Amino acid sequence: MQTQRPMSTVTPTLDGDVLVALASAPDVTFTTGQIERLLRLGESSKGSLTGIRKVLNRLTTEGVVERQQVGGTMAYTFNSEHLAASPIRELARLRATLLERLEETTTAWAVPPVFGALFGSAARGRMGTESDIDLLLVRPVEADEEMWDQQVLSLTAQVRRWTGNDADVLVLDESEVVANPVDPVLVEVAVSGLPFAGRATWLRGLQARHGRR
Incomplete structure (x- = not known):
């Protein structure tokens, strides 16, 4: 187990790191760039903007993440009502x-x-x-x-x-x-x-x- 990458206990991919960033602040809306900076500052991942964007698109398709347009930018929020939200939050903490x-x-x-x-x-x-x-x-x-x-x-x-x-x-x-x-x-x-x-x-x-x- 790595405390800075709790989701790596079940998945070593960038998906887990992005989910932790979103689930740790479920009421906050993030842009792709903000998530990339969070992961870099927390030393949990070195994911590229392109990689993070692909992860967000997949998680949005699964319904775990909600997407909205803010001005000319897409922003993302953790969906706390998703059936998987509770176990994801438990892993994140x-x-x-x-x-x-x-x-x-x-x-x-x-x-x-x-x-x-x-x-x-x-x-x-x-x-x-x-x-x-x-x-x-x-x-x-x-x-x-x-x-x-x-x-x-x-x-x-x-x-x-x-x-x-x-x-x-x-x-x-x-x-x-x-x-x-x-x-x-x-x-x-x-x-x-x-x-x-x-x-x-x-x-x-x-x-x-x-x-x-």
Whole structure:
């Protein structure tokens, strides 16, 4: 799975990338050029204008996309009433679903993390097909080590089943993070990571206080 190309789990073609762009903003009307810029900025595809136009024509024929003329330009909108709309939207939001599962799973732990975040290429939307899912978990001071390790091992297996990707879990003790919240990896997590456990602003708060010393 590639978080920036969620539709590639079922189709590696440009059709999936265009559908994600449209389904992620179902009430917005896009021109072909706007879709091409969205795909390029999101690094999800390098489709040409000609290729995107062909995809839009096919999706319009299928009824998944609606077309209208705006001035001298054709514009396109995702058809939310199509029978396929719901599963398409579910595929389009795979990264959000991953974060929800991570939150639900770690919240239910006997010893939940002080903080948890998805980071690295999965958070930045730059995954390759063999990329790991990078996770930071901050272990509370009072955690039972054996129980904690079992929880992390179980999560690693779950992430593999959910995504098809290996999980690379970085575990840090709460005391380590509090003592040095400006470690380069923690700075990266604060800047581009996606929190799923604990208070979302916990790490940034530590870094802000560290900077005021």
